[in-house]
Amino acid sequence: MKDRVILHSDANCFYASCEMVLNPELRGKAVAVGGSQEERHGIILAKSELAKRAGVKTGMPLWEAKQRCKDLIIVPPHFEYYSKFSRLLRKIYERYTDYIEPFGLDECWLDVTSCGEDGYIIAEEIRKTVKEELGLTVSIGVSFNKVFAKLGSDLKKPDAVSVITRENFKDLVWPLPASDLLYCGRQTSRTLQECGISTIGRLASMSESFIRGKLGKNGHSLWLFANGLDNSRVAHKDHYEPPKSIGHGITCVENLENHDEASKVIVALSLDIGYKLRKEGMYAGGVSLVVKDEGFTHYSYQTRLEHSTQDEGEIAKVAIKLLSDNYNWRYQIRALTVTAIYLESSQAPTQSDMFYDYEKEEKQRRLGSVIDSIKDTYGKKAILPATVLDERKMPKGKQEDTVLPGMMHK
Ligand SMILES: [Mg+2]
Incomplete structure (x- = not known):
């Protein structure tokens, strides 16, 4: 045969190269894509060839990257581009x-x-x-x-x-x-x-x-x-495979010291998962939480849900419970990953249960869709649960105005 x-x-240095096409003045310079400068905890998401040569690495805190490469230009990400x-x-x-x-x-x-x-x-x-x-x-x-x-x-x-x-x-x-x-x-x-x-x-x-x-x-x-015996095929361009799981993880720049701090990160991670689940039209049948401690040891916890869900609040709640039930806090936490597992498509019939409040779930689902359309229009950061925002940065008297996606029935 x-x-x-x-x-x-x-595509080479993809994010940074796209930025250079958008803004040709960046060409030939040490460029990195990173969280905005105002955020003290921003990290490098991608870098240009020159920045790489100067020792800038993906995941590095912005201040450290600046230290390694004095004339580094940091631009915020433009994922839509x-x-x-x-x-x-x-x-x-x-x-x-x-x-x-x-x-x-x-x-x-x-x-x-x-x-x-x-x-x-x-x-x-x-x-x-x-x-x-x-x-x-x-x-x-x-x-x-x-x-x-x-x-x-x-x-x-x-x-x-x-x-x-x-x-x-x-x-x-x-x-x-x-x-x-x-x-x-x-x-x-x-x-x-x-x-x-x-x-x-x-x-x-x-x-x-x-x-x-x-x-x-x-x-x-x-x-x-x-041995050169891989015979897997290249998929057709119209082929679509529903995801088996949807997860989101983060390595924290500073270790998380207690349950409260870890919970905030879990809420932030779950937010993205709810968004992706609705985009894919999938429901989570379970949640998994992977914890990496300061000594780089991994712990993995997971559970099945009684009712599959797209609700980020529900996913966050379950992940937070996994943490409090299992993690003993002998060591601080360095990285967390929340994953929606046992995914089912929306069409799958859900098990009925007299004691389950379907009306509440439907309300949650509709609220979720509204939030997603706001995010699509104004960018993902337009709406964040209050727990994710640093309280010290919140203007006084504004807190009650913040929309709490999925955390309302806590
Ligand atoms: Mg590439």
Whole structure:
């Protein structure tokens, strides 16, 4: 059978590059996208190549980034523009194929086998077109499977094309660290390290049954990936897969010291989840809370809900209860992630229960939709529950005016 021709296109320094297209004066400067300067706790969300070279890292507090890079220009994020550029990139890819599978806002796989043209030539054409039409640069990997195409897009950047073939993959891919493989996360690569496996080549040379024994099903996939045997398909552009879970997490700049502080963060995280659930038309059947303490130990708690919900207040309440029921506060908290799990689509019949107040739920749901439309119009920060706002910054006598999405029946 003829080999497939698969491209993985990755927009370089995507957020920062979009900002430079919007404001050409930023070009050639050290630029970072970050929370607004007024917020003392703002962090770096993305950075330009120059800022990166000066030591600016994603997740770094703004003050520290400024210290590392004196002339750093920090701009607030414009997510609506980033998704616009993401759509424009896809429009260019659609000139070549209908098989386009996004991976985040700035990455896509393309299956261009049916073009009948050499993959490198198509990739070069796309690279030039993106630069000319959008003013962005992409790095593209070309290969016979998705995993190697993705690895290829990391080999040379920015603004470059790399080809990984059946002939050269042992030279190009095998010396790379195993953690470069798709779905080889921190825990997995640690387990591999413990077995003395640090490169993709070493992983490939092990017996399949040994790796499967160590890592289970995921180990089987990784072993196939390492040997160039990934045969997963690039999805059709119209393919839509409902999310299996919707989560939101944050690493706090300063540790959370008590239940009150952690609760506020949980409320803020849940807000976004309620919004996303309604956007997806999904209901949460359970909630999970992952806590990372100051010593980087992870704790994971979860529970099923009696009634599935889209209500951020309900999700926050359950997550806060998970925390108070399970976490012993021997250590301060560094990071929190709230996730809506066991998702069901809105159409699924909900179990009826005489003692459950459906009317209240319906009111909550309608309030939620109103809040979402305000957020769509005025931006996400337009409405925040009072608990998220720092009391000291609240103007006196204004507190009762604040809308409390989902926290009204507390
Ligand atoms: Mg990128």
